[in-house]
Amino acid sequence: MKRVILAAVAALAMSGAAYADTIKIGVVGPFSGPFALQGKNFKAGIDAYMALNGSKVGDDDIEIIYRDVPQADPAQAKALAQELVVKEGVQYLAGFYFTPDAMAVTPLLTQANVPLVIMNAATSAIVTKSPLVVRTSFTTWQTSTPIAKVAKDAGVSKVISVVSDYGPGVDAENAFKAGFEAAGGQVVEAIRMPLATNDFSPIMQRIKDSGAEGVFAFLPSGPTTLGFVKAFKENGLKDGGIKFFAPGDLTQESDLPALGEAALGIQTTFHYAVSHDSPENKAFVEAAGKAIGNPAELSFPSVGAYDGMHVIYKMIEATGGEQDAAKAVEAVKGLSWTSPRGPVTIDPESRHITQNIYLREVAKADDGTYYNKEIQTFEKQGDPGLAALK
């Protein structure tokens, strides 16, 4: 009799171990409103990863729960993250398009025992706010620093910087200034424009009057970028020989059909171009294009989400599906893999992604569409913004 009970207990224990759990991942992003396209890209990247790698890790099913924060709204982001942790019981938090939203959630992580994988928010400081934050996107410092070297190499020594007056814009301004002055150039003037600028003609006049040979610009993608790039051409600056430098946010693929002719020849540095030539990227673009519906809408947040999922899958493998945030984060420190954007590593110290930054030029393809053509690679770039914080 004793034996039978023992056997029964053992059998129960065994079946318990083999019993498949559902591991929930909470993704917060802008899925409606003016930034819905970016949220759509998150979803496309996640769907693409699960289509290519399956929706199971070991025996555990993976379930994604989406929460919508249409515009930067720290209070709502925090409330939704709390709800995801407490009510839905998610083991991982991910997504986050805006820096303030990600910042608001970092204080929750330790107590909730949940790692946060940031798929976009690009301010350097976020990773310092909690040891449980891992980022798979980029920082504005990381993408804006190499362009300074490009400008200097192009023989430009006097540059005027023009940025939108908000966090990422100021980051870009500082990053470019630091990089350009280190290379021996001079930033003759730094202009910060209000976010709601519609007419850029006066700014173009300022650029002309400053006597700079080149302009460094950063604006949020969308209508403002379109207006700026058009004004640059129409006011005769492009034909006047003034060179245009910017990080790749300005020429993101989903804006290119509208920018078109006006953007032709603009050089930007960024971590990802949809046109990147590698077998990994071909597979990714095909899967993500299918997931998003209209492949022309695909742009950089999708690859951040795709790699974010890769990191989470590795975390789940390492912890065997148990909820142990510290162990999960520890497991991906130093993790290297080949992403659609090229070789990447999670830097063990900062938990930010080390990656290649590419110099690209807007070019016209044979079928009349515009794309970012990669022409130079800056290998293994870390985040210079963290050094600047110290």
Next chain:
Amino acid sequence: MQTVLSIAIDALAYGMVLFVISIGLSVTMGLMRVVNLAHGAFAMIGGYIASYAARDLGIGYGFAVLLAVFGTVIIAVPIERLLYRRIYGAPELTQVLMTIGITFCIIGIANYVFGPTLKTVPLPGELQGSVDLGFRAIAVHRLFAIVCGLAVAAGLWYAIERTAFGVKLRASVDNAAMAAALGVRTEIVYAVSFAVAVGLAAFGGVVGAELLPVEPYYALRYMVTFLVVVSVGGAGSIPGALIACLLLGAIDTTGRYLMPEFGEFFFYLAVIAIICVFPRGLAGRAKG
């Protein structure tokens, strides 16, 4: 001196684009007494139709503009008959709530049908590129916008001040019951003016598309600016709206050139100052 001239040209061009889009709102708010927050949405519909016609169907620019104006009017007339008619003479809050609701519906539909990306209206060869004015280059479509603005101003002024329809319109606005008693069919007058206002919005949306690109949130993004123009100019006054646009365009452009860091500080400072001195706007009429 060159710089001053250059800024003056920019101010004129920006002011006229604002005028073309805002004047329709001035007509609905001033003459019809409807706070129409869906005005930006109608301008956006015009932009979408023109973009679709010119870019996807390959129709010529001039025809695309006509299609945009009439297409938008055709969409708007049933909305007027079914929804707007109920709020003529209603308290402002009712009007605001209903028109903002319409705006959100249109944003959602536009997002669903055309997607969230930017749409442009391709310009014909004659309007592309820039002309050299001797001291600077200016885009041809800006000059086109200035001409359109002047033409709209002159045409509207003539229609309201000098034609029989204008007399009926002003009569219906000032005292609808009395006008009706004298044989003016106020319903038709209102419907026609609404159609004209919407048509102007669509026209402005197309002509201004180079400056204010068309995307689903167009409907809300620029609405504040349009409202400011109307309240500074005085609702319903065409010369008032024209002066307001030129003045605000000049202040905004100069402020942006001299001190871009201050953002829209000077713009709103000017608005506050003007409203303090002229509570009904520069050329506003006392309530009839």
